[in-house]
Structure formats: structure tokens, C-alpha cells
Amino acid sequence: MKNKLGLYIHIPFCASKCSYCDFYSFAANDSQIDEYIKALIKEIKNWSEKCTQYVVDTVYFGGGTPSLIGGDRLVSVIKAIYSEFNVIKDAEITVECNPDSINEDLLLKLKKVNVNRLSIGIQSMQDDMLKALSRRHTAIQAKNAVNLAKKHGFNNISLDLMYALPNQSIDMVLDSLNQMLELEPTHLSCYALKVEEGTPLAKQNPILPDEDISADMYNAICETLKNHGFEHYEISNWAKNGYYSKHNSRYWDLSEYLGIGSSAHSLFNSQRFEYSANINDFILGVKPIEEEKVDGFSQIEEFIMLALRTSKGINSLDYEQRFNKSFKPIEKALKKYIAHGLAQNIDNTWILTETGFLVSNAILSDVLTSIE
Numbered sequence: 186m187k188n189k190l191g192l193y194i195h196i197p198f199c200a201s202k203c204s205y206c207d208f209y210s211f212a213a214n215d216s217q218i219d220e221y222i223k224a225l226i227k228e229i230k231n232w233s234e235k236c237t238q239y240v241v242d243t244v245y246f247g248g249g250t251p252s253l254i255g256g257d258r259l260v261s262v263i264k265a266i267y268s269e270f271n272v273i274k275d276a277e278i279t280v281e282c283n284p285d286s287i288n289e290d291l292l293l294k295l296k297k298v299n300v301n302r303l304s305i306g307i308q309s310m311q312d313d314m315l316k317a318l319s320r321r322h323t324a325i326q327a328k329n330a331v332n333l334a335k336k337h338g339f340n341n342i343s344l345d346l347m348y349a350l351p352n353q354s355i356d357m358v359l360d361s362l363n364q365m366l367e368l369e370p371t372h373l374s375c376y377a378l379k380v381e382e383g384t385p386l387a388k389q390n391p392i393l394p395d396e397d398i399s400a401d402m403y404n405a406i407c408e409t410l411k412n413h414g415f416e417h418y419e420i421s422n423w424a425k426n427g428y429y430s431k432h433n434s435r436y437w438d439l440s441e442y443l444g445i446g447s448s449a450h451s452l453f454n455s456q457r458f459e460y461s462a463n464i465n466d467f468i469l470g471v472k473p474i475e476e477e478k479v480d481g482f483s484q485i486e487e488f489i490m491l492a493l494r495t496s497k498g499i500n501s502l503d504y505e506q507r508f509n510k511s512f513k514p515i516e517k518a519l520k521k522y523i524a525h526g527l528a529q530n531i532d533n534t535w536i537l538t539e540t541g542f543l544v545s546n547a548i549l550s551d552v553l554t555s556i557e
């Protein structure tokens with residue numbers, strides 16, 4: 186049987202920078218974008234020779250803003266993937282979009298090449314918040330974009346929400362969330378704003394909601410989404426039954442994925458590697474740099490950290506089989522959190538509760554020190 190592989194394609198272009206963003210992305214002209222697409226297609230061909238033993242079951246276009254480069258360019262990359270890789274019939278194919286670059290032409294073209302999932306960065310449904318983050322769209326534009334996508338038959342739509350924004354109250358978070366829920370997404374990713382050093386937002390030295398208010402916001406999001414039938418399947422991700430992100434799930438269970446494009450990361454053939462965060466290097470054909478052989482202790486650490494962020498948790502028998510190591514020390518460390526309502530053990534599977542997710546950093550550092 187062939188192994189399964191996820192493909193990640195990085196599109197590092199944005200119309201302008203959001204004030205909080207420290208990702209590798211920038212505004213480019215048409216000829217730079219075209220050159221990059223040519224390089225992407227070339228690299229897809231190069232990789233296909235090493236992937237004959239794989240079937241691709243997820244493809245994810247992330248960025249940056251993939252929707253910004255338009256339907257024709259995205260279609261040319263997707264067609265290259267179809268012709269070079271063995272993509273299964275019902276593969277999950279996701280394109281990240283921003284509301285201001287979603288239009289009829291893009292949607293029609295993506296639909297024709299079987300893109301079946303859109304991840305739309307909305308962040309807030311309040312115009313003053315959007316402005317403070319230097320987002321390029323308004324709440325009305327976001328609504329119209331989602332409705333247009335639905336009209337064109339996209340029924341698997343994920344929306345991004347940011348909370349703990351400067352001068353934001355819990356009511357404001359819930360107002361945004363409720364407006365997003367009216368758009369009937371199948372999936373929501375909700376992240377607290379992190380002010381990254383060197384960003385324009387950091388220079389403004391904004392006053393953010395304190396830790397307690399931020400925790401209350403998280404709890405309010407959890408409760409609202411539970412009441413709307415969403416499953417909390419990862420610390421920052423919720424989905425309707427059957428709509429978990431298959432692609433992102435492979436990051437959390439250490440399944441193989443190949444990232445192509447500047448700054449894209451991979452976990453392939455037990456190795457981690459990444460391309461340089463410079464599109465000129467990528468265009469010139471500079472190969473990715475190997476980070477490390479993923480084995481031994483670091484793999485165990487990573488497995489625990491990722492698994493405890495999900496509702497699948499860690500099955501002790503699976504752990505022992507995977508690493509040929511006793512789960513007992515980890516069990517001992519996790520046991521003490523049950524009484525505080527932070528962890529639970531169901532049929533040998535250890536899972537953090539939603540309250541446990543909130544303090545997961547402290548729990549993880551305790552659990553990791555228990556590994557022998």
C-alpha cells in the first residue's frame with residue numbers, strides 16, 4: 186500500500202502587511218509573481234520523482250495570501266500537482282483567501298480544479314478592530330466574500346478569528362464570533378493576538394486585555410462554539426463533525442507532508458527541512474536546508490506536545506508501541522491534573538480538558554520533564 190502525503194504550497198505575497206504580522210510575505214509585482222509560479226511548478230516536478238511511493242490526500246495553499254495571485258496562477262500550480270503526483274479522487278484541497286481578493290473569477294476557476302475547502306482570514310467583524318490590525322477589508326466585505334463562495338458551491342469554509350485585540354472586550358469578541366456563525370462556516374480557527382517583536386503593532390505598544398480577560402474570552406468562545414455544535418478538536422481549532430482540517434491534522438500527528446515554496450517546511454522521510462525565506466533563492470533553485478533527523482528524544486517531545494493540544498490526546502498503548510518506551514512516567518505526571526479538571530483519562534487515552542488547554546504550556550513543561 187502506498188504512503189499518504191500532504192502537499193503544502195507557500196504563496197508569500199500579500200497586498201500589504203497587517204500590523205501584527207511577522208510571516209514571510211510581501212507585496213510583489215506581476216513579473217515577480219510569475220517567476221515564482223514558474224519556479225514552484227519546476228520544483229513540484231523535481232519532487233514528484235521522489236514521491237512515486239506516495240498518494241497525495243491533502244493539498245494546502247498557504248501564505249501570504251494565495252487568493253491574491255488570482256485563479257489562473259493557482260490553477261496552473263494545481264494542474265502541475267495533478268500531473269506530477271498521484272492525487273486521490275477526494276483529496277482535501279484548501280486555498281487560504283482574504284476577503285478582499287475573493288471574486289467570482291477566482292471561485293469559478295478554483296471550483297473547476299476541485300478545490301473543495303477555503304480558509305478565509307477574517308479575524309474580526311468589527312471595522313475599527315480590522316482597521317487597528319491594518320486589515321484590508323471591512324466586515325461587510327468579509328460577509329459578501331463568504332456568501333459569494335457559498336453561492337459558487339464552496340460548502341467547506343473555515344474562518345479565522347483573532348481575540349485579545351487592543352481595547353477589545355468579551356462582548357466584542359462574541360459579537361464577531363456570532364456574526365461569523367451566521368455565515369455557517371464548517372470550521373473556525375481562533376487565536377489570541379500575539380504581539381511579535383519588530384512589527385508595526387509592537388511599535389505602537391498597544392494595551393491588550395490582561396491574561397484573565399483573555400482566558401475569559403477563550404472560555405466564552407469555547408462555550409459559544411459548543412452551543413453551535415462545533416467540536417473542539419485542537420487547542421485553537423473547532424469544526425463541525427466530519428470537517429476537521431485533514432491537512433493540519435497531519436502536522437499534529439506527525440504524518441508526512443512536503444512543503445514547497447520559499448520558507449516552506451517539510452516532514453518527509455523522517456527528516457525535517459525548510460526552504461530559505463527568500464523568493465530569489467527559491468527562484469534560483471536553492472534547495473531546502475535539512476534541519477534535523479527526526480528521531481529519538483526530540484520526536485517523543487514533539488509527539489507529546491502536539492498530541493496533547495488535540496482532542497485525540499495520547500493513547501498510552503499507541504505511545505508505547507510507537508516509541509518502545511513505558512508510558513508510566515507520563516501517566517504519573519498527567520494523573521495529578523485529573524483532580525483539578527485539567528486532564529482526563531478515557532480508555533487509556535489521555536486528553537487535556539478545555540480548561541487544561543488554557544494552561545497547556547505549564548502542563549506540557551511538567552509532562553516533558555517526566556520523560557525518562
Ligand code: SF4
Pocket residue numbers: 198199201202203206207208210248249250283306
Ligand atoms: S494577510 Fe496574512 S500573511 Fe498577509 S500580512 Fe496579513 S496576516 Fe500576514
